[in-house]
Amino acid sequence: MHGWPEGRAIVYCQGGFGSTTGKTAHGLVRFTRRYQILSVIDAQYAGLDAGEILEGHPKGIPIYADLRTAMTAAQQAGTPATHLVIGLAPDGGRLSAEARQDVMEAIQAGLHIDSGLHDFLSEDPEVASLATEYGVRIRDVRKPPPRHELHFFSGKIEEVTSLKVAVLGTDSAVGKRTTAWRLTEALEAAGYRAEMIGTGQTAWMQGVRYGLILDSLINDFVAGEIEHAIWSAWKEVRPDVIVIEGQGSLMNPAYPGGLEILAAGRPDVVVLQHAPARKEYDGFPGYPLHPLDKQIQAIELLSGKPVIAITINHEHLSE
Known part of the structure; x- marks a missing residue:
């Protein structure tokens, strides 16, 4: 402990x-x-x-x-x-x-x-x-682990029997990590054993037990590290639910992310975090945010799994 x-x-x-x-x-x-x-x-x-x-x-x-x-x-x-x-x-x-x-x-x-x-x-x-x-x-925190400690994708993700929920987003800095924590806490409060997989430096600083710093890794090892973090949580804790923090968004021009989590993490369902008031990708004027329905379609096409909920970032929204 x-x-x-x-x-x-x-x-x-x-x-x-x-x-x-x-x-x-x-x-x-x-x-x-x-x-x-x-x-x-x-x-x-x-x-x-x-x-x-x-x-x-x-x-x-x-x-x-x-x-x-x-x-x-x-x-x-x-x-x-x-x-x-x-x-x-x-x-x-x-x-x-x-x-x-x-x-x-x-x-x-x-x-x-x-x-x-x-x-x-x-x-x-x-x-x-x-x-x-x-x-x-x-x-x-973003310093990559030594090369010999990194994992390559092996397929052991198929052993995981916990329900896997990926929290993806329609943009970067949209609240994916906060929603992942809140969902994990809510599941625990409801009597389920839940474990969150962190994928960025802030989750590490918050004390997530299992995870990786996705954007610090050599691309060849990203899928393997995602798989290993999820598998390790399942092997050691056997939670009912594993909640996976997303990074970036599928269509973000500067921070394209999420495909690795869908491909290697093999989530059973996806929760999608969205900021309705945003019209352009964060920090990139002139790059319109892809419509919510298109982003849902892309996620479901790539993963073959359903987006079961939309969670809302309330920035710039009135009461």
Whole structure:
């Protein structure tokens, strides 16, 4: 059993909270087993509660303008921070110069660093040297596992007898992971044994027990890693239901995803997350979102399985 939470975390989301760029921070504010979340850093919302921005009600997670203020507040509250978690998920997963300086300040304050970006902080000579000097750990969550640890598709997915539910989406950053967690929790509350398969860095940061970081893998091993995560959950836990977090969307021009999950995960049914108010793919003006009915048809054609529910992202929708 994991010794969770691992520590007390400040979530770094400067300039991104409340937008799709801040989706990792949003996930951590909503739920995480891995950390006790102390606060969020984003100057544009300083003084507010993170829950008020996300869900309209406070969660006891204050937002501060900068790292120094957040660390001081945690110290004064008797809960000094142990981790700085990068809560930004910008296009391309790159770290800004400002954020890099804040990371170095956090290291000098003795905080461990967890990052889900494609810029590997552990491979930045200056940052890595500083971490060694101050005795802190850097975890680059998107760093691929060693090649010898990766799995190739074998067909063992056919052994899995649990009901497999894939939560796919009509776009990226549309709420697939949150819906997957909520569905898993609802199944457990109804008396079923349920296990979620995480497929991205945020699910790892939230403490998912089984999963992979899909967009960090060499393509040859993506199908095998999906299969292995699902098979491992079934073999070790024997849940009634396995809920699989989707990535991107089938027709997204920048983040085409979902086919690997349909092909290798072999779900029995699909739940499709949709944001009705979106007209274009997130972050890509001029690329109209494919109609919902077309996306359903594509999923059902490729998988041979039904889309049994549409779940709604309420962004920009009125009451």
